[in-house]
Amino acid sequence: MSQPSTQGPKSADLFTQAKTLIPGGVNSPVRAFRSVGGNPFFVDRAKGSRVWDVDGRELLDYVGTWGPAILGHAPDVVVDAVRTAAANGVSFGIPNPYEVEIAELIRDWVPSVEKVRMVNSGTEATMSAIRLARGYTGRSKVVKFDGCYHGHVDSLLVAAGSGALTQGTPDSAGVPAGFAAETIVVPFNDREALERVFAEQGEDIAALILEPIPANAGLILPDEGFHAFLRELTTKNGTVLIFDEVMTGFRVAKGGVQELVGITPDLTAMGKVIGGGLPVGAFGGRAEIMDCLAPLGPVYQAGTLSGNPLAMAAGLAQLREMERIDGYAHLEKLGARLEAGLRGILADIGRPLTLHRVGSMFCLFFNEKPVRNLQDSMASDGAVFNTFFHSTLADGVYFAPSAYETGFISCAHSEADIDHTLEVVEAGLRKALL
Ligand code: PLP
Numbered sequence: 001m002s003q004p005s006t007q008g009p010k011s012a013d014l015f016t017q018a019k020t021l022i023p024g025g026v027n028s029p030v031r032a033f034r035s036v037g038g039n040p041f042f043v044d045r046a047k048g049s050r051v052w053d054v055d056g057r058e059l060l061d062y063v064g065t066w067g068p069a070i071l072g073h074a075p076d077v078v079v080d081a082v083r084t085a086a087a088n089g090v091s092f093g094i095p096n097p098y099e100v101e102i103a104e105l106i107r108d109w110v111p112s113v114e115k116v117r118m119v120n121s122g123t124e125a126t127m128s129a130i131r132l133a134r135g136y137t138g139r140s141k142v143v144k145f146d147g148c149y150h151g152h153v154d155s156l157l158v159a160a161g162s163g164a165l166t167q168g169t170p171d172s173a174g175v176p177a178g179f180a181a182e183t184i185v186v187p188f189n190d191r192e193a194l195e196r197v198f199a200e201q202g203e204d205i206a207a208l209i210l211e212p213i214p215a216n217a218g219l220i221l222p223d224e225g226f227h228a229f230l231r232e233l234t235t236k237n238g239t240v241l242i243f244d245e246v247m248t249g250f251r252v253a254k255g256g257v258q259e260l261v262g263i264t265p266d267l268t269a270m271g272k273v274i275g276g277g278l279p280v281g282a283f284g285g286r287a288e289i290m291d292c293l294a295p296l297g298p299v300y301q302a303g304t305l306s307g308n309p310l311a312m313a314a315g316l317a318q319l320r321e322m323e324r325i326d327g328y329a330h331l332e333k334l335g336a337r338l339e340a341g342l343r344g345i346l347a348d349i350g351r352p353l354t355l356h357r358v359g360s361m362f363c364l365f366f367n368e369k370p371v372r373n374l375q376d377s378m379a380s381d382g383a384v385f386n387t388f389f390h391s392t393l394a395d396g397v398y399f400a401p402s403a404y405e406t407g408f409i410s411c412a413h414s415e416a417d418i419d420h421t422l423e424v425v426e427a428g429l430r431k432a433l434l
Pocket residue numbers: 066121122123124126149150151152162211216244245246247271272281
């Protein structure tokens with residue numbers, strides 16, 4: 001079927017120009033709409049649960065800048081904090097008080113963190129955590145799960161999800177075979193495969209890294225007890241357990257998945273919500289491991305803009321506001337309302353698609369079978385999703401332009417927004433499925 005236009009005339013002009021200047025016209029691949037067809041729209045402004053494109057179209061947004069916008073877009077507290085910080089200087093490259101404040105907040109909120117270092121993206125956080133684990137253990141191999149995306153780090157861009165999955169190229173060109181060879185990939189939720197890998201190579205494995213609730217190949221739920229099993233296995237083998245909570249940290253609970261499941265990793269990678277929409281990541285964990293970082297230890301890691309006052313002020317303002325308004329309880333209520341409505345619609349239309357939700361994160365798989373790993377997720381019907389995507393977008397509701405992404409509700413979404421979304425979704429599902 002031909003796709004309805006996703007762009008107004010101003011977006012179309014900008015995209016034409018962008019393609020002459022920026023590869024593919026975008027600065028991150030999924031934004032290009034390649035997997036759903038059509039072309040991206042350009043945004044003029046965003047506030048609360050809404051974005052407005054340059055052609056004046058208003059959209060109810062469930063992408064939330066891919067996770068960071070947990071309070072909604074441009075929350076007053078964050079905008080004011082950035083303004084105040086900027087008036088005193090946007091970057092110093094000299095320690096500033098905000099860095100101490102945010103480190104203390106992270107230590108207080110995230111169970112595994114005794115010490116933390118700020119970086120500028122989630123990719124930097126996972127990349128640095130892996131280097132630290134290698135430096136600390138003196139080993140080189142890393143175990144990851146297929147479908148888990150940890151940013152565009154060379155040795156982690158193997159069987160990754162997110163844009164790599166959408167593009168159908170989980171292994172990027174430009175990653176030397178020797179780097180990828182240091183990475184062992186195992187299906188998510190597969191205890192036997194892990195036991196085999198550790199029995200054979202346990203003494204060489206520096207780190208086991210995972211998204212504790214994978215959210216880049218749809219939203220995949222861990223089997224009961226899976227995290228405890230991983231904790232035990234890694235402790236037994238002297239392997240550093242790294243939770244990549246770039247997506248889930250400060251999103252599913254103040255302390256991320258580790259708070260929900262009561263399992264403490266050795267290191268945690270953070271990003272997205274922690275930066276209030278500015279470019280921020282962090283990694284932290286056991287002091288004994290973190291103290292291997294330069295200048296105390298031999299593992300080098302650095303950043304010109306790391307800990308800059310704008311990003312720190314934005315993150316602090318967002319996290320404190322979440323606490324002040326009891327944002328996590330509010331998001332659970334909104335999430336439950338969306339889930340109940342969706343389950344009702346699926347029952348009405350007689351198509352029991354698999355639906356996963358954790359708090360404000362959700363994913364509807366275009367697949368009626370259980371989804372426990374990447375292979376199950378890939379069984380979703382991409383063509384049906386695309387029809388659904390274009391229908392809901394035409395009706396003013398913006399979900400991520402890929403069948404393998406997770407949706408995000410923000411505190412700025414109202415119950416009326418959720419109810420309206422359900423109407424639009426029902427129309428989209430009827431069009432796509434019946
Ligand atoms: N880890 C996870 C779980 C992510 O979802 C992402 C990005 O989506 C990253 C790491 C990389 O973060 P960034 O895009 O900020 O580099």
